[in-house]
Amino acid sequence: MFKKIYNLFKILRKLSVSGIIEILDEIKPMPKSLKFLFNIFSISSSKKENLKKSSGEKLCQSLEDMGTTFIKLGQFLATRPDIIGEEIAKKLEKLQDKLPAFSTEKAKNILEKEIGSKSFKNILFLSEPVAAASIAQVHFARIKIDNTEKDLAIKILRPNIHSAFNEELDALMFLAYLIENFFKKTKRLKLIEVISLLKEITNVEMDLRFEGAAASELRENTINDKGIKVPKIYWNYTSKEVLTLDRIDAVSIRDVEKLKSLNVDLKNLSKNLIQLFLKQSVRDGFFHADMHQGNLFVDKEGNILPVDFGIMGRLDKNNRKYLAEILYGFIERDYTKVAEIHFLAGLVPANTSKDDFAQALRSIGEPIFGQSIKDISGGNLLGQLFGITERFNMQTQTQLLLLQKTMVVVEGVARKLDPNTNIWEVSRPVLETWMKSIKGPESAINKTIELSKDLLERIPDLPHVMDSANKALQMIAEGKLNLNALNGKNFEMEELKLKNLRNNMIIIFLGIVIGVFIVF
Ligand SMILES: Nc1ncnc2c1ncn2[C@@H]1O[C@H](COP(=O)(O)OP(=O)(O)O)[C@@H](O)[C@H]1O
Numbered sequence: 001m002f003k004k005i006y007n008l009f010k011i012l013r014k015l016s017v018s019g020i021i022e023i024l025d026e027i028k029p030m031p032k033s034l035k036f037l038f039n040i041f042s043i044s045s046s047k048k049e050n051l052k053k054s055s056g057e058k059l060c061q062s063l064e065d066m067g068t069t070f071i072k073l074g075q076f077l078a079t080r081p082d083i084i085g086e087e088i089a090k091k092l093e094k095l096q097d098k099l100p101a102f103s104t105e106k107a108k109n110i111l112e113k114e115i116g117s118k119s120f121k122n123i124l125f126l127s128e129p130v131a132a133a134s135i136a137q138v139h140f141a142r143i144k145i146d147n148t149e150k151d152l153a154i155k156i157l158r159p160n161i162h163s164a165f166n167e168e169l170d171a172l173m174f175l176a177y178l179i180e181n182f183f184k185k186t187k188r189l190k191l192i193e194v195i196s197l198l199k200e201i202t203n204v205e206m207d208l209r210f211e212g213a214a215a216s217e218l219r220e221n222t223i224n225d226k227g228i229k230v231p232k233i234y235w236n237y238t239s240k241e242v243l244t245l246d247r248i249d250a251v252s253i254r255d256v257e258k259l260k261s262l263n264v265d266l267k268n269l270s271k272n273l274i275q276l277f278l279k280q281s282v283r284d285g286f287f288h289a290d291m292h293q294g295n296l297f298v299d300k301e302g303n304i305l306p307v308d309f310g311i312m313g314r315l316d317k318n319n320r321k322y323l324a325e326i327l328y329g330f331i332e333r334d335y336t337k338v339a340e341i342h343f344l345a346g347l348v349p350a351n352t353s354k355d356d357f358a359q360a361l362r363s364i365g366e367p368i369f370g371q372s373i374k375d376i377s378g379g380n381l382l383g384q385l386f387g388i389t390e391r392f393n394m395q396t397q398t399q400l401l402l403l404q405k406t407m408v409v410v411e412g413v414a415r416k417l418d419p420n421t422n423i424w425e426v427s428r429p430v431l432e433t434w435m436k437s438i439k440g441p442e443s444a445i446n447k448t449i450e451l452s453k454d455l456l457e458r459i460p461d462l463p464h465v466m467d468s469a470n471k472a473l474q475m476i477a478e479g480k481l482n483l484n485a486l487n488g489k490n491f492e493m494e495e496l497k498l499k500n501l502r503n504n505m506i507i508i509f510l511g512i513v514i515g516v517f518i519v520f
């Protein structure tokens with residue numbers, strides 16, 4: 001209890017001293033009384049000021065300075081303009097997830113503790129850290145496994161990250177609870193919900209066995225695919241805090257010049273990247289959802305080697321079918337068919353006019369096809385489609401939103417390799433092959449619509465709509481939690497705990513007051 005109060009004061013002080021309140025006030029004015037509260041806690045400290053920077057830069061800087069909890073909070077809020085507004089969300093996109101590394105000595109201690117001294121003895125060499133972010137850092141290692149020496153990479157969680165993060169978040173959550181109770185206007189910011197959701201998402205990310213399992217599944221799914229090599233996980237050297245996998249000896253996909261000098265066919269690489277992403281999504285229903293340039297490498301033969309399997313997306317069969325049919329429908333410019341799919345699936349309220357809906361679809365499809373080929377983007381098209389379906393009262397399933405966001409990233413990376421990549425030409429064969437495979441080889445592709453009718457009628461629970469609170473599903477969108485495992489219970493639990501904490505505090509306070517009366 002006292003620890004909790006102490007943590008609350010600590011976080012209040014941290015927030016006050018960081019200057020973040022003033023920065024936020026600059027962007028969006030805050031209640032005076034709230035500013036006053038934070039001013040009390042910043043007494044006797046000199047706030048960091050940097051007048052030359054823009055408000056966005058200052059915001060990111062102060063979050064980065066406050067460490068992991070706030071970096072994660074900022075990254076999370078950057079994806080939620082619905083809560084904090086487009087303006088702040090955009091500013092937060094530039095947040096850097098970098099922190100000073102901890103020492104190799106410390107890393108060795110953690111390793112020995114986690115994998116046991118017997119396995120630890122097989123580690124012949126451990127490099128200095130090669131990358132350090134807010135949750136973990138990566139080292140290279142040489143390990144003797146079955147009498148052969150292997151070059152591996154080891155990702156290690158920051159020491160005590162779990163408890164430090166949860167302590168800070170619990171304190172923040174209590175603070176949010178107090179603020180929501182005192183400043184009713186802040187209720188719409190859903191502060192407690194946001195924090196409890198972040199806590200759950202990040203706690204999954206802080207268990208590297210989940211990342212290992214995701215990598216293994218992706219490796220299994222793609223083992224026969226040409227052009228991609230997913231590193232293997234070494235489970236004997238993996239635990240909650242440690243992830244050991246093949247060391248990738250390849251060039252960053254960002255380094256186009258180097259790839260050119262190695263005679264890698266960039267056009268083909270760009271095509272591969274898009275096709276492999278589509279195969280993961282449509283064929284396997286399990287996709288890497290963090291495909292930015294920093295997580296992708298390319299070897300001399302032009303194979304793509306991904307790392308960082310912390311965020312994955314999962315699409316059930318219905319979603320995969322929906323996605324393939326929609327994309328294919330747009331490729332064919334068959335808007336009535338695309339509309340039909342939405343109606344069949346019950347995604348659009350039945351009383352909507354099918355013609356109006358098809359017309360709205362045409363309004364996003366046609367201008368896109370009028371553009372020069374290199375400007376057509378599947379991700380943007382899906383983004384616009386979801387915008388339209390929302391206008392027609394259909395709520396987009398969050399897994400599909402995650403897919404759409406990743407698709408935009410993948411296309412961006414592909415275009416940097418080859419600006420003339422034609423997303424549609426490249427996507428078509430993957431979609432056709434998959435649709436043929438689920439229909440049986442004898443059927444023709446243009447009968448797909450019939451198939452969707454059968455399939456959709458047999459399986460009535462097509463894309464689960466987002467629940468109004470939106471919170472639990474965001475997590476599922478991150479590909480991290482099973483839909484059935486979550487019913488917002490955690491959030492309710494958190495609220496209950498906060499109420500108890502407040503009540504306990506009131507009791508302690510009254511106890512002190514009564515004590516003072518008795519004594520004097
Ligand atoms: N298996 C690997 N082989 C070589 N380098 C790796 C490997 N795994 C990670 N790295 C390097 O470490 C960096 C950080 O690893 P990553 O898993 O992306 O962690 P984070 O979640 O912190 O982004 C990568 O961008 C890459 O440069």
Ligand SMILES: [Mg+2]
Pocket residue numbers: 294295307308
């Ligand atoms: Mg990474």
